[in-house]
Amino acid sequence: GQNIDQPTEMTATEGAIVQINCTYQTSGFNGLFWYQQHAGEAPTFLSYNVLDGLEEKGRFSSFLSRSKGYSYLLLKELQMKDSASYLCAVTDSNYQLIWGAGTKLIIKP
Amino acid sequence: ETGVTQTPRHLVMGMTNKKSLKCEQHLGHNAMYWYKQSAKKPLELMFVYNFKEQTENNSVPSRFSPECPNSSHLFLHLHTLQPEDSALYLCASSQELAGGTDTQYFGPGTRLTVL
Numbered sequence: 297g298q299n300i301d302q303p304t305e306m307t308a309t310e311g312a313i314v315q316i317n318c319t320y321q322t323s324g325f326n327g328l329f330w331y332q333q334h335a336g337e338a339p340t341f342l343s344y345n346v347l348d349g350l351e352e353k354g355r356f357s358s359f360l361s362r363s364k365g366y367s368y369l370l371l372k373e374l375q376m377k378d379s380a381s382y383l384c385a386v387t388d389s390n391y392q393l394i395w396g397a398g399t400k401l402i403i404k405p
Numbered sequence: 406e407t408g409v410t411q412t413p414r415h416l417v418m419g420m421t422n423k424k425s426l427k428c429e430q431h432l433g434h435n436a437m438y439w440y441k442q443s444a445k446k447p448l449e450l451m452f453v454y455n456f457k458e459q460t461e462n463n464s465v466p467s468r469f470s471p472e473c474p475n476s477s478h479l480f481l482h483l484h485t486l487q488p489e490d491s492a493l494y495l496c497a498s499s500q501e502l503a504g505g506t507d508t509q510y511f512g513p514g515t516r517l518t519v520l
Contacts, residue, residue, distance in 0.1 A: 337513055338512055
């Protein structure tokens with residue numbers, strides 16, 4: 297079966313750095329997405345990785361290792377507004393998007 | 406504001422009611438999607454439309470009936486639902502049905518409660 301694993305919940309301190317991991321077992325791979333979803337709001341696109349390595353976009357970076365079936369989202373200089381759920385999703389060989397259950401990130405002052 | 410709107414934002418209905426969810430995208434996209442989001446579960450893809458044609462129905466019960474009159478509008482008609490259908494229903498759109506590599510833009514969702 298196809299599976300996306302990410303921690304259910306994480307807590308971090310304002311101003312710190314947090315890394316949210318995502319591991320996947322899918323039938324093939326055609327890219328990995330990270331989305332952010334604030335409570336009661338729409339998921340919004342953060343990043344897309346299809347090649348190995350680190351993609352940096354301001355305070356957020358996303359890393360991919362296809363050989364390990366592993367990605368992480370790195371959030372620096374955390375702000376209270378970063379409190380949200382972070383969804384990992386992988387496109388498989390049939391170009392179906394497989395979603396993880398999301399990681400709820402709680403930022404404390 | 407993502408360019409995708411959904412109404413209503415909240416809906417409470419009895420098991421014998423009939424209601425409809427509406428989604429509209431203002432992005433000029435060609436593909437639209439319905440998802441079900443339950444607490445602590447992955448997003449479940451329900452239906453996919455590409456250029457108004459349904460391309461996917463992920464074994465969704467017939468009590469959910471989609472309608473796509475044009476590329477900008479998507480409806481989900483609900484009837485004789487069950488309490489376990491209570492969830493957040495999200496609509497999304499993407500430029501093309503580019504095999505899942507195209508970024509999807511989501512609406513804020515309709516929080517549905519079935520009594």
